[in-house]
Amino acid sequence: MTTTTTTAPAPDAAERATFESIDPATGDVVGVHPVHDETDVRAAVARARASADWWAGLGFDGRREVLTQWRGVITRRLAQLCDVVHQETGKPHGDAQLECALAIDHLAWAGSHAEKVLGRRRVSPGLLLANQAASVEYLPLGVVGVIGPWNYPVFTPMGSIAYALAAGNTVVFKPSELTPGVGTWLADSLREVVPDHDLLQVVTGYGETGAALCRAGVDKLAFTGSTATGKRVMAACAETLTPVVIEAGGKDALLVDEDADLDAAAEAAAWGAFANAGQTCAGVERVYVHERVHDRFVELLAERARGVHAGTDVEAKIGPMTMPGQLDVVRRHVDDALARGGRAVVGGAEAVGDRFVQPTVLVDVPEDSEAVTEETFGPTVTVRKVRDMDEAVELTNAGKYGLGSAIFTAKRGDDLARRLRTGMTSINSVISFAGVPTLPFGGVGDSGFGRIHGPDGLREFTYAKAVTRTRFKAPLNLTTFERTPEQDTMVATLLLALHGRATQLPKLPRRPVETIRGLGGRRRG
Numbered sequence: 001m002t003t004t005t006t007t008a009p010a011p012d013a014a015e016r017a018t019f020e021s022i023d024p025a026t027g028d029v030v031g032v033h034p035v036h037d038e039t040d041v042r043a044a045v046a047r048a049r050a051s052a053d054w055w056a057g058l059g060f061d062g063r064r065e066v067l068t069q070w071r072g073v074i075t076r077r078l079a080q081l082c083d084v085v086h087q088e089t090g091k092p093h094g095d096a097q098l099e100c101a102l103a104i105d106h107l108a109w110a111g112s113h114a115e116k117v118l119g120r121r122r123v124s125p126g127l128l129l130a131n132q133a134a135s136v137e138y139l140p141l142g143v144v145g146v147i148g149p150w151n152y153p154v155f156t157p158m159g160s161i162a163y164a165l166a167a168g169n170t171v172v173f174k175p176s177e178l179t180p181g182v183g184t185w186l187a188d189s190l191r192e193v194v195p196d197h198d199l200l201q202v203v204t205g206y207g208e209t210g211a212a213l214c215r216a217g218v219d220k221l222a223f224t225g226s227t228a229t230g231k232r233v234m235a236a237c238a239e240t241l242t243p244v245v246i247e248a249g250g251k252d253a254l255l256v257d258e259d260a261d262l263d264a265a266a267e268a269a270a271w272g273a274f275a276n277a278g279q280t281c282a283g284v285e286r287v288y289v290h291e292r293v294h295d296r297f298v299e300l301l302a303e304r305a306r307g308v309h310a311g312t313d314v315e316a317k318i319g320p321m322t323m324p325g326q327l328d329v330v331r332r333h334v335d336d337a338l339a340r341g342g343r344a345v346v347g348g349a350e351a352v353g354d355r356f357v358q359p360t361v362l363v364d365v366p367e368d369s370e371a372v373t374e375e376t377f378g379p380t381v382t383v384r385k386v387r388d389m390d391e392a393v394e395l396t397n398a399g400k401y402g403l404g405s406a407i408f409t410a411k412r413g414d415d416l417a418r419r420l421r422t423g424m425t426s427i428n429s430v431i432s433f434a435g436v437p438t439l440p441f442g443g444v445g446d447s448g449f450g451r452i453h454g455p456d457g458l459r460e461f462t463y464a465k466a467v468t469r470t471r472f473k474a475p476l477n478l479t480t481f482e483r484t485p486e487q488d489t490m491v492a493t494l495l496l497a498l499h500g501r502a503t504q505l506p507k508l509p510r511r512p513v514e515t516i517r518g519l520g521g522r523r524r525g
């Protein structure tokens with residue numbers, strides 16, 4: 001596939017600034033991409049707008065058909081897409097395939113459920129306006145801008161792209177500067193299905209290209225990335241009152257109760273913490289374990305951590321750190337944790353190399369150290385002994401992030417899940433919520449706001465359109481200057497019957513008559 005059809009056309013290849021996409025495992029250059037500037041981005045948005053009416057006008061059935069064909073193309077070329085993901089992120093092919101599989105499943109769900117979730121439906125008009133027929137539907141916004149990260153360069157942006165398209169919008173996508181080839185591949189594959197309309201275009205470049213997209217007049221901006229950049233995106237979008245979805249960082253906790261299946265908990269903690277080299281927004285970064293099972297759990301987790309290593313050999317279950325700069329963050333967190341009394345049961349300072357970080361399990365780390373409070377985004381995890389699950393909930397909720405969480409317990413899952421201030425919780429598994437297309441995905445606090453996936457994710461890329469239609473002349477017309485005092489009395493009577501019954505009034509303590517008189521006297525005076 002070529003990359004020229006979906007990216008903004010280079011006016012003069014000689015003048016166009018470019019940047020290289022690098023294989024983080026080897027340092028090899030795997031692609032060269034244009035740095036799109038403000039003019040390019042605005043042109044892409046203008047093309048997207050020109051296609052928006054056609055796409056919205058296709059209706060749910062037409063769009064479902066296109067998205068089904070696109071899903072087929074991606075699925076048949078899965079190995080090719082996984083290759084690009086592997087080259088640009090360094091993650092093993094199996095992991096690349098897993099994220100693509102989940103993205104394809106979401107695309108299928110979004111396409112086939114858009115009508116049910118967004119289509120026009122009648123709603124009750126209520127008694128006061130009983131002569132009206134009322135309906136609501138969710139209409140496309142127009143053009144949606146999507147800015148994505150590098151850690152799951154297919155799954156993460158597709159959580160916005162697939163749902164925005166299914167809802168009837170066209171999309172301009174700015175992938176991470178570390179994974180421009182993946183973004184371009186996705187846009188090119190849709191272009192094959194619909195060559196004559198700009199449904200999904202890619203603009204490539206650094207933060208400036210993303211900032212230009214925020215200011216290019218899109219109707220909504222869906223951002224996934226770090227909290228710090230999310231704040232900049234929101235500030236830029238505020239200039240034009242462009243609404244935003246912010247899917248930002250996390251510091252997810254896993255809670256282990258005294259009655260938990262410890263083997264399963266340790267297995268899940270290891271996978272949640274080390275998979276994708278820990279570069280998962282909803283990965284496990286902290287574990288709080290009931291004191292009665294803490295020591296055994298640490299043994300089991302350490303065993304598993306020792307069985308996993310980062311590298312490029314066929315045995316390696318995890319790859320390199322995709323973003324070189326993140327190595328400094330991981331090193332700082334580990335060093336700080338150790339300097340402040342923490343202990344590395346597995347890994348430690350020497351586990352942080354030049355490109356790879358080996359699994360690291362830290363215990364006795366103070367709760368106010370960076371390894372516990374900040375997103376580490378590496379294959380490291382802290383484990384802390386807690387008195388009971390109440391303390392575990394308290395410590396989890398003390399963090400500023402609130403993306404996901406996990407609980408291992410035999411009996412108390414639902415109760416504990418409700419008490420955790422996170423957008424998502426999985427009980428007796430990790431990160432399962434991300435793969436269930438019917439569930440909304442998103443966080444609270446510094447993890448952002450708004451939701452992708454599921455019905456909420458579809459509605460996120462629409463506006464609610466409310467319509468009333470007069471069915472017959474109302475016996476009691478409220479919206480006329482002809483309204484009579486008798487009709488006002490009827491309204492008051494009706495209101496009393498509907499909302500004013502004594503049982504609905506809060507019971508107030510009786511006050512002595514003098515107090516009431518006294519109050520009245522003061523008011524008059």
Ligand code: NAD
Pocket residue numbers: 147148149150151152156174175176177205206207208209210211212214224225226227228229230232233247248249250280281282323375377403447
């Ligand atoms: P990042 O914030 O550095 O970059 C994200 C994107 O924003 C990139 O495309 C980047 O070019 C662009 N960008 C940078 N500056 C910009 C600006 N001023 N205006 C507009 N766009 C700008 O994040 P990253 O390092 O690519 O990704 C890792 C982060 O993403 C982690 O914090 C991780 O937790 C988070 N993440 C969150 C989710 C989620 O769903 N909540 C999913 C995946 C990753």
